Amino acid sequence: MVPFPTEIKKIFAAVYLCIFFMSFKQLCQLVESQTCDIIIEDELWPLQWYLNKSEGDQYDMNVLPAWRSCINGTGVTVGVVDKGVQDHIDLKINKHIGFGDVNAGTVISLQHGTRVAGIIGALTNKNFTIGIAFGSEIADLKIASTAVWETFDVAVFFHRMDIIDIYSCSFANFHTGTKTYKLEKNQEDAFIKGTTLGRGGLGSVFVFATGNSGDETKISHDSCAFDRLVTNRYVISVAGIQNDLSKVPNGEACSAMMVAAFTAKGGAKHHEIVTTDVGNKSTGYFNHNSAAVPMVSGAVALAFSANPKLSYRDVMHLLVLTSRGDLPEFKQGNYFIKNAANLSVSSYFGFGLLDMGALVKRSRGWNNVPVKESCNAINPHRNPVESPYNFVHVHSCNISYTEHVEVSLKVNHRHAGQIQWVLISPHGTRSTILPGRILDSTKYMNFTVLTVQMWGETPNGYWTLEPTALFEINLDGGTVELISLTIHGFNCSSSDLKCLKPAVQDKSLFTTPLPDVTDKLPDVTDTLPDVTDKLPDVTDRLPDVTDKLPDVTDKLPDVTDKSDKRPNSTIMIIIVVVLGIGLVISGILLLCYVKKKKQFSFKDRLRIYQLSEK
Incomplete structure (x- = not known):
């Protein structure tokens, strides 16, 4: 066997490495460009205008490009946090990871959760509707109440967080416009645990409805700003939006709002939301923010299906950057502002209408954001x-x-x-x-x-x-x-x-x-300039008037012949007073001289002489 020189070996290694790299790149491009033919035979698909816009509609949430790229939520589990989800022929429910007594509850109590589950994961099986993440599975996370936060079992937020990727929370407290809901310590601890330990350290995603008490025609209208359970930095807050891009009449607004998804107002006669219902049926009577939240939960499931390495914060960034806040119809409501980072954002709609196709496309090549x-x-x-x-x-x-x-x-x-x-x-x-x-x-x-x-x-x-x-x-x-x-x-x-x-x-x-x-x-006294040595010396300019003053010593009474040889106290007082008056007058004259900066005139000196004579 003939040994090759070291230089030849290096050349062969470089060639092999180049071939391997090009093959890997082609394979990645093939996977990314993979397409799937989507044949939808579910009977209510024509009514799902929010996913497949009807004639006359301008917008849907653009899910078809995601499905056509073979992304459908496969491998993702979405937990429906509600009062229970009923078994349904159009749902794939994982019975092994439920929370609470999943077999308990009346038909009425299971309605809400069953409808939420259908929007997320209704199967493509010719029955009723198709869910946004129809390849995902549902976890039934049952809670006893959806209205009393003080008795809320927060353990649901980290239940089976090794398997459950997304916690969809469509329940919301009915606000009265008077109460402020703080984030309780046990609630925050549950969110921290889920976002730090969930999904193997990537963090679970919590999607929350923002309430239905924002009707501005009512004196009791409220804002989700006062409800920290649904507007904190661990959750994605969702707003409902109607087909004409107007706000749902009772939708609440707050500065924590992140994204908007299509829904219908109460009692809508057209552009309804169709989904699964109890009794293996379907319904078109599902609306408000309760229907908007599972739209976002399903979209996040698609993003995880496209890129399982996304963290919960990556999902937030992707929603911010791909949601459509630039739609011209939005401007009529004057709800949006543009911040310094050139992002359009609104207290009513967050960063805009959910765009699932853009979300999935950008998720594929997304690099994780740095540590918070x-x-x-x-x-x-x-x-x-x-x-x-x-x-x-x-x-x-x-x-x-x-x-x-x-x-x-x-x-x-x-x-x-x-x-x-x-x-x-x-x-x-x-x-x-x-x-x-x-x-x-x-x-x-x-x-x-x-x-x-x-x-x-x-x-x-x-x-x-x-x-x-x-x-x-x-x-x-x-x-x-x-x-x-x-x-x-x-x-x-x-x-x-x-x-x-x-x-x-x-x-x-x-x-x-x-x-x-x-x-x-700061103490600035030591920084002041010393100007005392710069003051003009005017003492040599004062007139000498001592030789002009009258000699009054011979006019003073002779008190030395007193028997006790001590000066009389009254006379001493008079002398002190006279001397004091003289000093005061001299001081005044000196001050006047310094201020006027001129010598005494003859008349001034004469006046002083006459004054002293008196």
């Missing part, structure tokens, strides 16, 4: 509510790509619950974090609220809180006791995303109030 970092800044001063000093200075923060912003407020005011608060970022983006409620009688507001509307911006700079008096109240007589900001995000330089330059602000507009910072002012 957090920065905190506080304004500890007690300022009046209407004070211009209600701001927070964020500096030296390593984050250059903002995700979530949490604002903690402590406000003591007789109308604290009726005040609207707007957060303004260093880039000038305005986000209404608390809208104020006419029935809210809260006098001491101690609450943390969330906004996603600064997504993609850089956080360093001055953040301002702007209050507005609503409902004919005024801002007088109250104080802001604490403002605290927590920024969540990452260093953009280590990601594929576009980095935004830091904001440029006029720092003179942000001056800390003097009463609170006098003890922090």
